[in-house]
Amino acid sequence: MQLETYISDLLYRYDCVTVPEFGAFLTHRVSAKIHESTHAFYPPKKALSFNEQLQNNDGLLANYIADVEKIPYEVAVEKVTKHVKSIKSYLVEGETIAFQNIGELLLNKEGKINFEPSLHINYLTDAFGLSQFTSSDITREVYKEDVEAIEEVIPLIITPEKRKSRPYLKYAAIALIALTVGGFTASHYYGNQIESHNQLAQEEANQRLDVKVQEATFIINNPLPAATLSVEKKQTGNYHIVAGAFRVEANSDKKVDQLRAKGYKARKIGANKYGLHEVVYASFSDRLEALKTLRQIKREHNRDAWLLVKALD
Template sequence: MVEKHIKSLLYDHDCVIIPDFGGLIARYVPARINPVKHTFSPPSKKIAFNEKLVLNDGLLISTIAHHDHITKDEAQQRVAEFVHNAKTNLHAEKRFELRDIGVFRYNAERRLVFEYAEAENMLEASFGLPELSARPVKVEEPAVLRTLIKERQQELVEERQPLRRRIKRAYNVAAGLALAGLSVSAFYFLSLQADYNLSSLNPMTVFTAAGYTAPATVEPNRYTQDYVPFTEEDRLSYYATILPEASQNANEVANAYEPSGASVALGAAADDFVTEEVAEETVGAVEDVEPEAPAHIIYTKDGRSYIISGGYARLENAEQYRTTLMEQGHEEVDILLPQPGSRLFRVALADFPTAEEAQVALNTYREKFGETLWVLNN
């Protein structure tokens, strides 16, 4: 009976004190949205418990005496019996249930704890308001509108296709004309330069420029019926008639181009020409020799331990960082090429024969260059 009166009082009051037990406090809870269940809950009251509110304010006893038509002493006796039963259940079963309101328990520190059971909404302003479920709203277009949109999209696609085809055809024609024009222009300029190039590459122009004339010998016609090839003696005698005159004409050409007017023999000129070719080949061979690798770049494993300051993906960046360190006064800075499995060019501040010596010196370098330094065993 006492439980029924406590529940009815919680509808109208924010605090109901149970003498020698504690006080039930009702507080306002606004409307809530559950993002998981997609529900809307109306405003309500949530009941809490404070075991320090044990002073009798007379509310509960007066209500019981008025509704049950008994005296206040009898009502107080009923409340005392209710509190005694509640404490007995707590000591025996470690829990006491206040029907439709909540459950009382003892925690690990032997303090009374109350768990509110949300059975009914005790807020009068929310009487009759249920919990609402929210469903996603799907906006659907009318069937006629969907049909019109689909037809319009097909028309746009059909209009775009001929335009794209015309643009592609015009592009192909323009590219073909441009390629043909470039080809014709290239052949035209090559035809203009053909005579000059061929004449500059012809070695016989040296003799013809000096007024050289071939000996008056009749060359055999290879297309006649009585044609007989030259014998070895005929070929040697023919060369003997040509070479003296060629040597004389070459001397005249050399005399014409010498500023001092001194004559140079054709044989000497040939020797000089051969000497110049050999010299040019020697110079080219010297130029083909690859320069020695810089001393600060480590190409291979040498078994030493290096203190690494940074790693870079490009050699140019590593060289710039090395230059910066040298400008700061650090003279010995090496660059290690990427090892197998790595693509970084590492910049080393110092190197040591063993890893132990490098680890000992690492702390000294970290005081100057920072804590990011580390030791690499090459």
């Protein structure tokens, strides 16, 4: 009996799985963290431990085994008891018991069980798909130091205005500075809004097409269903309705041919930052028109289509 398989299954759903007359495997949630020196990100997880004192049968493990193997509960309890006796005999002989995806157990000099948890699996379902990664250092420009260095070479001297005939120049300069700062702020805000939109749209599309977009190595064989939508012929603008993204460029060419055969003015718009070749149904200059067409495509042809806001070269 693969006892560790049943224990592992239950650890995804419960914080305590007791093996009668042996001990209990416990989990507790650990928050995500960033290592300050290595800049490594660690996602949230369930930390695993073992308590030899908890040995009373709570019925969880035996009931699960009985349900999976389609055997009576009493038979499942007997099988667990027999397996535990075998494990204890190996431990007494000084052997290390390895539970796959759980960890290793062995007896110490005092006759107590030491447990070394496995670190390659995360039992926290909320963190499914997250993995450890290391971020590169960010080099920040210190503009104040640059300005001070420039001022040492070319000092900025402000002297009182002796002539009072043109005071409006001072106010014009102030207005010019205000307009420049305001324009930069508005541009920066608009750019952030577009980036946020594209990121949210990409994440939503990735969630619906996780297998297709992340792997993106499939070959399209099935013909697309017929569409009755008339798509705007105009192929300029910053609003693009994305049909799909492909790791293999030949797949993106095939997608373009299929969409054009259905009456769309499909085209490739290049590779995105993930290296995937993007194919769009059409591009629009008017945002409302793009959204209207997107809703119709999602309703009648492809529910996974999404809107990309991007100025193409």
